[in-house]
Amino acid sequence: SGKTATVQPSADADTPKVAMLYGTTGDFSFMDSAYKGFTDAQSTLDFTPLDFSSPNTDDYQDRLDLAISQGAGLAIGIGFQYATPMEQTTDHPDTQFVAVDIDKGTEIPDVTTISFAAEQSSYLVGVAAALTSKTGHIGFVGGVDQPSIQNFFVGYEAGAKSVNPDIVVDKTYLSPLGDFTGFSDPTKGKEAAASMYAGGADVVYAAAGGSGQGVYEQAASSSTDTQKNWAIGVDGDVYNQVDESIKPFILTSAIKNVNVAVEDSIKAFLDGTLEPGEQDFDLSNDGVGYSTSGGFLDSYSDQLEKAKQAIIDGTVTVPTAV
Amino acid sequence: MTDTVETTPASAPAAAPRSLAPSPRRLRAALRWGLLGLALVIVAQYVADAPGISASSTWGSALRLTVPIAVVAIGGLYSERAGIINVGLEGMMIGGTWMAGLFGWLWGPWAALGGGVVGGLVFGLLMAVLCIEMGLNQLVVGVAINVIAAALARFMSDIVFNGVDGGTIAHSPRIDGSLPVISVPFLSGGLGTVDLTRAMESSGLPVLTQIGGIVGGLTRDVSLAAILGLLLIPATAYVLWRTKFGLRWRAAGEQPAALQALGGKVHRTRYIAVLVGSGLAGFAGGYLALISQAYVENQTAGRGFIGLATLIFGNWMPSGVFLGSSLFGFSDAVGLGRPETFRALLFILAVVFLLIGLLRMYRGDRRAGIAPLVLGGVLLLVFLFVPLPTELATAAPYLVTLAVLVVAGTTMRPPAALGHLFPRKNSRT
Amino acid sequence: MLVRLTGIVKRFGTFVANDHIDLAVRAGTVHAIVGENGAGKSTLMKILAGEEHPDEGTIEIAGAPHSFRSPRDAQQAGIGMVHQHFLLADALRVWENVVLADEPGTALRLDSAAARRRVGEIAAANGFPVDVDAVVRDLGVGGRQRVEILKVLYRDARVIILDEPTAVLVPSEAQSLFAAMRRFTEAGAAVIFISHKLDEVLDFADDITVIRAGAVVGRTTPAESSAPALAALMVKVAMPSVAPREVAPGTAVVLSAAGVTVGDAGEVPALDDVSLEVHSGEIVGVAGVEGNGQSELLMALLGRAKHSGTISMGDADITDLSTEARRERGMAYIPEDRHRDGVVLSMPLRENAALGYHARPPVKRGPWFSRAGAAGVARTIISRFDVRGGDPSTLASALSGGNQQKFIVGRELGSHPKVLIAAHPTRGVDIGAQSAVWNELTAARDEGLGTLLISADLDELLALSDRLLVFYRGRVVGELDPKTVDAQVLGEYMTGVRGQAPDAGSRPDPEGAAA
Amino acid sequence: MIRRIAVALAGPIVSVLLALLVTTLFLTFGGYSAASAYEVMWNYGIEPASLVSTVNNAVPLYLAGVAAAFALRMGLFNIGVDGQYRVAALAGAVVAANLPLPLWLRLPITLLVCCLVGALWALVPALLKVYRGVSEVITSILMNAIATTVVAILLAHVFRSGSGQNTGTAIIGPDGAMPALIDLGIGNRTTISGFLVVAVVVGILFYLIQYRTVFGFTLQVAARSPEAAESAGIKVNRRIIWAMLGSGAIAGLIGLPHVLGTAFRFDGTLPTDLMFTGLAAALLGRSHPIGMAFGALILAFVERSSQVLGLVQLPTEVGSVFMAVILLSSAVGYWLTERADQRIALWNAIRRRRSAGPTPPSPSTPGLEAAR
Ligand SMILES: Nc1ncnc2c1ncn2[C@@H]1O[C@H](COP(=O)(O)OP(=O)(O)OP(=O)(O)O)[C@@H](O)[C@H]1O
């Protein structure tokens, strides 16, 4: 990519402009995934990207205003925090809004809202965990004690209990609500997992951003010849991200296709088919799912597919925390 | 009637102790308190139904969580003992994690530790030049280093790590391999011998189980980096109290003019102290990077500040730093464990505080006895009747440290010249 | 000649502190340097000790020219200096302070046993009873000075510079210092000795050099000179003296203490059941070796230390009042350590003039701090008490010690107090300033001020006091009449030889009163 | 006088130039074009909307700076500002949303409650320092972490309103929110928040209390020489408590512009790191009420204008690098200008002396004045 600033980016561009408004990359999950969708779209589609990243938590409105003033035809806001600014910005005739990861059931006029049924994918990895566990004891390490993360736990626990009602599910959040160090503290992640593995859990689901790294490492290093410990990743397919030596311990990952949502929105916008309203990314449209890399779940694929189908059919309703 | 006239503590923390090895009396006292502690742990385990409190995993975690805080605090001790306030520990630690990520990725785990030291040194040099040479306000420089380190780490990651295999703007490529781990032979299974403590821990017999858990946790699979880090504490104590440099180092922080008048080199001493200290803070960062096998953005998570707090908590003494950081590390480990383990810790604290309070009352020091009694009583009531919100566990180390401060409340005695500029002689025209 | 300084010039900015000074010191002699505050004595000595670089001039030691780049160089040439303000690390032990920067042992190990032995030997050989393991913070002034001298002796100094060593010592301590000085000179060393106490100089020096405004204005010997002659050379003022009092002391008690005890439970109290009274228009002197409860008495009277017993001003019991309230009732205080208690060095004189008087007009106007008011007070003090070297906006640190002291005296007396508690009011002050301070104290006395005067300077006590209380181990062991007492008897009281009745307590010792 | 002004201005100017220089070095090293980055930032920064936003965003930074400075002048390092405003902002959000009173009553009460809560949170370190001799730095650090936990618990179990991912308190209606001060009406969101008034009032109060009252004087004395203070009848312990209370009370206001002006509730978007940026503003402005305002404006300007960097494929971290460097260079800048000033003074003195002819050094020493 060219590193020189193009002084007036909007001056001579004749392709439509698409702005992505997000925090900062490097969170190992949500933002990275969205960013991946944005860059993937750039390589296949023809548009002018406007990249609005900011580490601040108080300038969502600013970023939105900036996108409009720069003449963006589409503004994609990453994070539920964009719901309010987008709702309050009523006058945007030349700009279409997409809000990604909004609570299911939120309707904002003139805005495309995309929600993810993270509890559904978590349910499935919960099923996988319960099926794999030999000790009847599994764990969950959450980064920050906030609803979006609690949602993972609720689904996970429900999934596990659907297989084994007596299963013990440990949970630890690395930091309280409002303290985001829990998403980037692999040291604590590792110790939390260590305590669970030592306490008898043999599968630990890490919904902890960068802290998850510690959990994966601990799964590998705490495994012995007699006792194999597993870790479950989140958001992307962690199997593909970790080192070779860790791969054998990554049971599966709960996938949340934020990148797909971003890329699809851009595509729809360019095609002229983007409509305001709710879009739910869930199991039924493969907006969320679980990964099978490594083939550790091959022997349980029937049960997993059955559970998945049951959710899609509505015979099973996964509880949610949001 | 006020009594603001500061009573000087009986032992002056800057004067060399007569002997570095604890006296038999103190050993006996330590043994007594140790046994009492063990008894409490056993009781607490059954009262709170919390096997976690004596599990080897908890104690192993405690050890591993103690190390980075202890090391960064010792790093702070180096510079503060020489009279330079170090608020920049967090930044130096960040520098350490980043360089460790770079070095470790290129040359493996040992280089990661070395890289950590280098990363700390970069900011140590900056601090030394600005504070010692130019005499800028030490708080300003410290704060600035924290901000700069965080910004630079991200900026540099974008340039160096982003795009190379497995690296991102917030993450270095993986550090392959790790430092050897060590277990004690015949006690925790080192060198392929029997693992006595594990057998004890799984025996299920009271007392044996707990001793096995605690000793096993502290001696099994301890990383060489952790051992190195912990060894820094006695090594620092030795340098501080028993070497020529140590004496000059203390003098530079207490009364630099006296040192200079006798021909000592105040600036050189301060340089060395600040640089060594920053290197150690970076080492602590390197240790963190080794745990996650990579540099991860923000992985210091405020440990530099905790180190600073620990340094003050420990009254600028290596032994105090050790105590403070272990207290912190242990409560952190407990907070990360199961909820009932946290309750067990509450129970232990309650009993200890009540005991201290009663002891003080019995000795006639009523006023000093009230705080621990009240606090102990409240904790006991909480333990018995109040269901604790899970969020509280994450604050365990902070709450425990605060409670200990309320009860113990030492009169801190910082180095007398801490924060004072010492201009170079004859630099004025 | 062991030391020969020729044509030394030292400038600070544009100010010339030393102006072509020549000085020659013979081995085996005590060479005194006298001069008023700010004459440039300390500066000259710092040059000799390698702490300052002369702008011009040469230094010769035992005939060989030297150019010192650091104190270390001077030490190697055999020069050691004991500073006017001690340079000791309070938190370190005696032996650590002594061996600092010149420690025995190898690079990786400080041989503390050898160090302690060596320091102990030197101390014993020179008759300095010091506990080498004591922490310096716990030592009194005399002890600290001995540590400073030990530092010099430890480095085998042939030239020992003592900058105002006796200013802080009580007579007995001063005597032992002089004895030690003699021992040094007998061993072939030279002692350079700065003092504002001319009688000491005349008693103990072999040669005397007088400095004024940075230049040598006279060289003499005790035999050829006298105190008035020296004083005339120095400042062209007469020796300080006190005219016999003309106004009789009043009868009203303005300050009284009854059974005041200060100390931690279970320990020997530092101040033990002391009772005393000060009448209006009276100066009550407190004599005693430093550390016998005087500091605690000050703190108790001022309301800064916890104590038992009662303290009253006039009829009012002020035991439970705060320092602020006591000061508002007319208690003025000249502290023992002016840098610590008396002024804030980093503040201008204007703010310093308000110190202690900030809660009343003209400084306080409603909630506001009136700078104009404070500056007015400062200006009054400066002009009335002849404080030199600054105006209200000058930082207190820019004043010399003597002028700082005059400023403090002026501030405290200028408020028209009822009671003055004065500790060492002329410590380290040249004789010109000293006589000014004495005059102020007696003038205020004649106007009815009751003063409690604590001093280590016996001449001062004897000259000013109407009554003299002697403190020993926290108790009043004697009440003496300064007009009749002789130094010998007083010394015996102060050292506890006399007057130690089992519970002499507050009652004046009959024998002492008779003496 | 002119020289004094020149010196006062030279400091910040040199600082900014230094910061530009260092940032340029980094950018060039990273292979970016610094000139184009600055151009883009400047162009965006001076747009009216940006300037308005700069002013609004400078307010919390200014408040944080004043809070830190209030304690610093008593020699206390209140590193607990973060925790104090966190707790206070929650209290403020709850009061502002629920108090059944008209705006003109509700708003002042909200401000007052925030001050009180912030002060209370700061009281813990103050009391521990006075009664237990524990350094305020360590307790403040602990209290910050505890504040996060306490707020998390209160939010999760007591004050949370609504569901979903948003963990905020109830929405604050127009009867509780801060009204706009002026609407410039030149496009989107160009209203200056009423908090500007609050900031100005706080700045004036800070100045009066610290520089003009007897209380401020006693604080200064207690900070510089506790012993002299005690002898003068100033109770140092009380000053410590008051200074921390004052600092905490100001800190309590920091979160309010966001709560009452941006989010209209307390939620996860409350900025968390204002303490250090505020401290940076205080340091840039040398703790002087007006200097700090400039410091806060500069930092807010950089923060705002760096938002645009992503547009031109430049890393947004440039903004944070610049802010970090400006913090340091401000200290260096002051150092340089002070040195230069001293040199000039000395040259002047010597020249004056020379031109006055070779006078012998006057014995009655007005030398010190001459050297000044
Ligand atoms: N570091 C300095 N910078 C500027 N001026 C100085 C410095 N040190 C000393 N002076 C000047 O030199 C003069 C001489 O100071 P010095 O300390 O030698 O006086 P002194 O004779 O020792 O006085 P005292 O009797 O009070 O101790 C002072 O009045 C002061 O004006």
Ligand SMILES: Nc1ncnc2c1ncn2[C@@H]1O[C@H](COP(=O)(O)OP(=O)(O)OP(=O)(O)O)[C@@H](O)[C@H]1O
């Ligand atoms: N850095 C400095 N700048 C300007 N003047 C200085 C400086 N340092 C010292 N002085 C001056 O040097 C003089 C002597 O300083 P010193 O501390 O020796 O005072 P002193 O009179 O000897 O003190 P005391 O009588 O209390 O022992 C003072 O008048 C002070 O103004």
Ligand SMILES: [Mg+2]
């Ligand atoms: Mg002198």
Ligand SMILES: [Mg+2]
């Ligand atoms: Mg003097």
